Structure formats: C-alpha cells, structure tokens
Amino acid sequence: MINPLVFFSHLLGSPMAEITPLTLRWGIISTGGIAAAFVKDLLVDPKTRGVHDIQHQVVSVGSRSVEKAQEFIDRIAGGDKSIKAFGTYEEVYLDKDIDAVYIGTPHTYHYTNALDGINAGKHILCEKPVTCNVAELRSLIAAAKEHNVFFMEAMWTRFQPLSLEVKRIAEEGRLGLPVLVHADLSGNFDIHSIPTSHRILDPALGGGALLDIGPYPLFWAILALYENPANNSTAPTNIAASMLNTPITPVDSSTCFSLTFSAAELSAQASLTCSITLNPIEPGVTIRFDRGAIVISSPIYCPKEFKVQYLATNGKIEKEERRVFDYVGGGWYFEADEVARCVRDGKKESELWGHDKSLLEMNIFDEVRRQGGYKFPPGVEKII
Ligand SMILES: NC(=O)C1=CN([C@@H]2O[C@H](COP(=O)(O)OP(=O)(O)OC[C@H]3O[C@@H](n4cnc5c(N)ncnc54)[C@H](OP(=O)(O)O)[C@@H]3O)[C@@H](O)[C@H]2O)C=CC1
C-alpha cells in the first residue's frame, strides 16, 4: 500500500520524503571552459536549489593530458582525491564507476566522443551544438537506442526556472497565440586578437557564430513556437538565411535566419540573429503574441529576468509584470538534474529537450549553412 505522505512529498521533491536520493556518477570529457563551469555546478549541494531526490558525484575527469586532468581537479574540485584523473577520454568511457558522461569538447568532436561513450554503455549529456550536422545526430540517436542509454544535448537554458515560467505564461492563453519571436545572441570574441586556431575561428572546430551561439536564439523560437500546442510539433515551412564571413577564416561572423511556422494551427515567424563581433543587445528576446509580449533580458542563454506586457484593445500596454529569478551557482545544474531524473526513471530522452528538438535544430542549421555557403573542411563531418 502506498504511503500518501511519502508518495506526494516525493512528487514535490520535498525534504519530508523518506527516499534515498539517486546519486548520478559522472565522468567528464575535457577540461576547457564549459567543463569547468559544469563541474563547479555539479559540486553545488542540490538542497540549495530545493532538490532532494537526486544528487551528483564527479568520479573521473578525462583530458588529452593526465596533468591537465589533475590540474582541473585541483582547480575546480579542490584536489578531491576521490576523483580520478585520466590522460585519455577512453579511460573515462570505460570507467566502471560512472553512469553518465558529460562531453565539453569543441563541436566537431561531439559526434566521436558521444559515440564512444554510448558504445561503452554510458548515458550521455553532450554540449551544444550536439553534432556538426543532422546525419551525425541521427547516427548517435540510433546508437543510443541500440545501447539502451539516455542521450541529450546540453541545452541548459531549457531547464532553467525562468524558461519553465516563460513557457507556462506563453501557453496559458491570456496573451493569445504567439506571432513573432525576435531573438539575438551576440558576443564580442575580439576575433582580431585571438589566434585563428581558437575554436571560434577555426572551421575544423566548427567555428563561427551559427554553431556556437546560434543554438540560443533558435532555442527561444523552439520554446515559443515549435513547442506551442497549436503548432502540433511541426517543423518550419520556410527557412531563410544569410551569413557574413569573417575576413580572417571562412566562418560566419554574423548570421541571420528566419523561420515560418504555418503547417498547423499556428501562423508565426521567428527572426533570429547571432554574431561573434557585436556586443549583446537588450532585450535579447521578444516573443510577441496577439494580446501582448514577453520581453526577456540578455544574456539569453541564462536570463535572470523578463517582463510580460498585456495589451489593451487599442494596442497600448495596459499592464506590465516583471519577473526576476536568482539562484546559487551558474544554472548548469538544472540540466544535470534532468539527466539524473531521466536515468533514475529509465527514460532514454528528456521530455523537455528530447531528440526531436535537437534533430530540428540540426536540420535548421544544415539548411542555414547551405544557404549561407558555410562548408566544413573535408573530413570534419564524420557522416554526411
Ligand atoms: N552550455 C554552455 O553554456 C556553453 C557551451 N559551450 C560548448 O562547449 C564546447 C566547448 O567549448 P569551450 O569549453 O568554450 O571550449 P574550450 O576550448 O575552452 O575547451 C575545449 C576542450 O576540449 C578539449 N579538446 C579536445 N580536442 C580539442 C581540440 N582539437 N582543440 C581544442 N580543444 C580540444 C580540450 O580539453 P583537454 O585538453 O582536456 O582534452 C579543451 O580544453 C563547445 O561545443 C561549445 O559550444 C561552450 C561554452 C558555454
């Protein structure tokens, strides 16, 4: 017989729950900037964000050099002696003490790294963009199904409390249906000062604006338009794109792409831009509806506030509500919590950022690159 107190408090993630939290044991691939940010967040006590049903443990770190792996553990995890430092990624995939692998290498390595982890029977959280092209992604999804493991692109913004609230308001009906999304992510990478071997400039590492920061404006279009029930999960009927190249290497410095959703009940468009030479703008995202707007502050990968504007019949703003979000840590642990819960519950993909959304993203990026004339150097795409 189910004890209702335990049952309901489990659903609420309450400390009253008489359950042992699941500990997800992580192996980390690479020691770069995002791997450091992700691991710092894994080390934040989940109770500080009201999470009591799962927890995280960093078990091993793999780098192309064992010294770098150890230096990473010393710098990020206070030299924790229980964390293993490996000088190859393979040792992480084969580590019997881990459940899941986090991949933080440059874009063009994601396919091979994720495939190696899947083939070793590990659950995978792989940085965005999940692969170079949709063919690679299809192959990874097939491999994950064959090996019966969880697989997800690390689209961390989807799991942040602000995004969950934006989605709730967007779909509750008061604003009507969404009509237009404007979203921009720009970041000045000082491309004239960094080496051409930097991952943001090197085409062999998938350099340029689209693949690195394009996922975020697209994410907001997916959340607001693709996910809207009136869209019935249909892909855009039109994609139009253009790219500006850097004068330094053949990667895009800025990209504009627009999407039209008109196959189902929804008639809506997204106008999306990204740049590696411009500074961020405010607001980063505006979602316009029949009867109002949601206006989201930069940085759009981890916004801390948004405004909801309700329009009167004359089109003037009759009411504006401001919502502010704050939390300890960087905000990457929300995606890690999702992985832990999915693994605990035997799910092979997330309901919030499932394979369909990564496939949509990579299909759109392939088309934007085709229209913009962005080609990877030969051999970079492992599957075409
Ligand atoms: N979700 C988010 O907020 C963010 C996501 N990202 C994504 O994470 C990925 C990595 O970005 P970032 O951490 O900034 O990159 P970094 O250059 O800082 O780190 C990449 C790491 O990958 C490893 N690596 C393996 N092969 C290569 C290679 N040929 N050249 C360079 N590094 C290599 C290295 O680790 P080692 O030497 O230890 O093997 C390196 O430290 C990208 O796909 C990016 O899109 C980036 C920033 C933020």
Ligand SMILES: O=C1OC[C@@H](O)[C@H](O)[C@H]1O
């Ligand atoms: O994911 C990202 O978000 C922040 C950017 O600065 C970074 O280059 C990108 O990879």
